[in-house]
Amino acid sequence: MATREEQSTDPASEGDPPDSEGEADPAAADAPDSDVNDGGRREAGGAAPPSTAPGTDVPAVAVSGVSKRFGTGPDAVTAVNDVSVEIEAGSIVGLLGPNGAGKTTLIKSILGMVLPDEGSVRLHGIDVRARPKAAYAHVDAMLEGARNDYWRLTVRENLRYFATIGGVDPDSVADRHDRLLDRFGLKSKIDTPVRNLSRGMKGKVSLASVLAGAADVVFLDEPTLGLDVESSRTLQSELRRVAEERGLTVVVSSHDMDVVEAVCDRVLIMSDGRIVADDSVETLLADDDRHTLRIVSHDLGPALRADLRREFDVVGADTTGGVTRIEVAIDTDDLYALVRYLREHGVTIDDLETIEPDLEDVFVELTRDGEGSR
Numbered sequence: 001m002a003t004r005e006e007q008s009t010d011p012a013s014e015g016d017p018p019d020s021e022g023e024a025d026p027a028a029a030d031a032p033d034s035d036v037n038d039g040g041r042r043e044a045g046g047a048a049p050p051s052t053a054p055g056t057d058v059p060a061v062a063v064s065g066v067s068k069r070f071g072t073g074p075d076a077v078t079a080v081n082d083v084s085v086e087i088e089a090g091s092i093v094g095l096l097g098p099n100g101a102g103k104t105t106l107i108k109s110i111l112g113m114v115l116p117d118e119g120s121v122r123l124h125g126i127d128v129r130a131r132p133k134a135a136y137a138h139v140d141a142m143l144e145g146a147r148n149d150y151w152r153l154t155v156r157e158n159l160r161y162f163a164t165i166g167g168v169d170p171d172s173v174a175d176r177h178d179r180l181l182d183r184f185g186l187k188s189k190i191d192t193p194v195r196n197l198s199r200g201m202k203g204k205v206s207l208a209s210v211l212a213g214a215a216d217v218v219f220l221d222e223p224t225l226g227l228d229v230e231s232s233r234t235l236q237s238e239l240r241r242v243a244e245e246r247g248l249t250v251v252v253s254s255h256d257m258d259v260v261e262a263v264c265d266r267v268l269i270m271s272d273g274r275i276v277a278d279d280s281v282e283t284l285l286a287d288d289d290r291h292t293l294r295i296v297s298h299d300l301g302p303a304l305r306a307d308l309r310r311e312f313d314v315v316g317a318d319t320t321g322g323v324t325r326i327e328v329a330i331d332t333d334d335l336y337a338l339v340r341y342l343r344e345h346g347v348t349i350d351d352l353e354t355i356e357p358d359l360e361d362v363f364v365e366l367t368r369d370g371e372g373s374r
């Protein structure tokens with residue numbers, strides 16, 4: 001595993017132990033053949049076990065009853081609370097949740113960077129505690145919008161370096177690197193030291209390195225952080241391509257709903273340390289019976305608008321030239337109540353439009369008040 005973590009670094013800072021409570025100590029790996037927590041880097045040439053082919057029954061990632069608490073007593077925080085989930089090889093799974101929901105802790109628990117209090121993790125059927133070296137052989141990650149490329153090395157040198165420590169001959173993945181750099185508009189920068197690149201460019205180098213490497217399970221935490229719109233679209237199409245062509249399994253944790261909606265086969269939504277929804281984007285959208293109704297009327301004066309806000313879930317309103325456009329989030333029951341209200345108050349509806357919910361609406365609904373409803 002060649003995990004790219006928070007902060008751009010120089011080689012000199014490589015291997016600094018994590019400093020926050022509960023992070024796994026690189027020296028404290030408890031399994032006999034442990035090479036987990038080695039600063040995220042696997043030695044070159046380590047024999048990787050055969051990966052699980054897409055479509056086989058063994059999940060690429062299997063998490064069973066994982067819990068992680070930080071601290072003790074009244075200040076204790078249960079960051080991950082009895083989470084069980086299986087991720088099929090070759091799929092792209094989105095991991096969503098509000099700040100503090102436990103996404104990063106779950107990913108770090110899977111990667112062995114945090115030691116869970118309970119539960120087990122298997123990668124391609126291999127228990128990470130029993131056989132960490134074999135389990136992590138095909139796993140790579142880019143965490144927290146992470147940029148851990150080596151600033152003094154050029155783009156090419158970074159890509160070759162990470163391929164090597166990932167256990168592959170860099171020449172064998174050079175075409176993939178070239179393609180990704182080309183797609184990200186970075187080909188002209190290949191011999192530029194990474195420290196001379198912009199933040200977004202550094203991010204793209206990290207992505208190229210993770211996506212083009214030998215790993216067949218990759219975790220991307222906030223991969224679009226700092227990317228411009230075009231690069232974000234490129235990332236979406238490249239994620240789809242690598243998942244389809246190479247059977248790469250991708251877990252994407254992001255607050256960028258557009259990316260998740262566009263690329264993920266399946267979405268896990270976390271809230272308060274638990275998974276509160278686990279379904280395809282289509283099903284999550286179809287199951288949401290809340291819609292937004294946009295009403296256009298010249299009868300909606302300030303008093304009525306204020307009253308509507310008290311009675312209904314008004315999510316947007318603007319008035320120009322005496323015409324008000326008001327958007328109300330409603331389910332079926334609210335719809336009847338709203339129509340009744342408008343009729344009773346003599347409001348003429350000039351125009352009416354239903355706005356279909358998007359993933360963001362579903363997300364807000366499911367994580368409202370920190371409680372999931374499914």
Ligand SMILES: Nc1ncnc2c1ncn2[C@@H]1O[C@H](COP(=O)(O)OP(=O)(O)OP(=O)(O)O)[C@@H](O)[C@H]1O
Nearest residue numbers: 020021022070077079098099100101102103104105
């Ligand atoms: N090392 C730590 N020590 C103490 N508490 C922690 C630690 N790491 C995470 N937590 C707490 O665990 C909870 C879950 O945090 P986590 O970072 O996993 O959430 P997240 O869903 O990734 O949030 P975000 O979207 O903000 O990145 C939070 O309450 C956080 O404060």
